[in-house]
Amino acid sequence: MTRNDNKPNSALPPHALVVSKEVEIVNPLGLHTRPSTLIAKRTRESPDTALVLTCLRTGQQAQGESVIALLSLGAAQGTRLRLNAAGPAAQSLADDIAQLFARGFDESPP
Numbered sequence: 001m002t003r004n005d006n007k008p009n010s011a012l013p014p015h016a017l018v019v020s021k022e023v024e025i026v027n028p029l030g031l032h033t034r035p036s037t038l039i040a041k042r043t044r045e046s047p048d049t050a051l052v053l054t055c056l057r058t059g060q061q062a063q064g065e066s067v068i069a070l071l072s073l074g075a076a077q078g079t080r081l082r083l084n085a086a087g088p089a090a091q092s093l094a095d096d097i098a099q100l101f102a103r104g105f106d107e108s109p110p
Contacts, residue, residue, distance in 0.1 A: 016086040019094040022056070025079045027104035035105040036070035042096055049087030051097065056080040064097070 025031055043051045043064035051064025055073050057080070062069035064085075075081065081101075085094040100106075 016050075017088075017090050018084055018086045019090040020085075021083045021094050021098045023081050023083060023098050023101035025075055025077050025081070025101065027107045028077050028109060029107065030077050030079065031070060031073060031075040033067065033071065034107070035100070036067045038100055038105055039070055039097055040065050040067045042100070043093065046087065046089040046093045049085055049089040049093050051093055052084045054082045054084070056082060064093075 027035065039051075039053075043049075052061055053064060053070065053073065054061045055075060060073055062073050064070070064083075073079075073081075083094050083097055085091075085097075087093075
């Protein structure tokens, strides 16, 4: 879903184009260090675009460029998250991150 979101969110630029996607963690080990690092790396490749991940179960949020914040979500397999990307590269960032989740971060089953 693409929308212009005027809801306050301190992590996203005000009045920016916001692209939202819902994803599910499909890899068996959940959102551990390697997937968190891939998310942070891709987010940092778009310095003018912010990414916030929100756990749909708890409401906890994490900045996409912070591995520690992503790990603090404690997101296990089956957890659903909302991605909100805001800025000039919002669509491509949200699409790329959603693809990482859909592919299980290219991890082999344990």
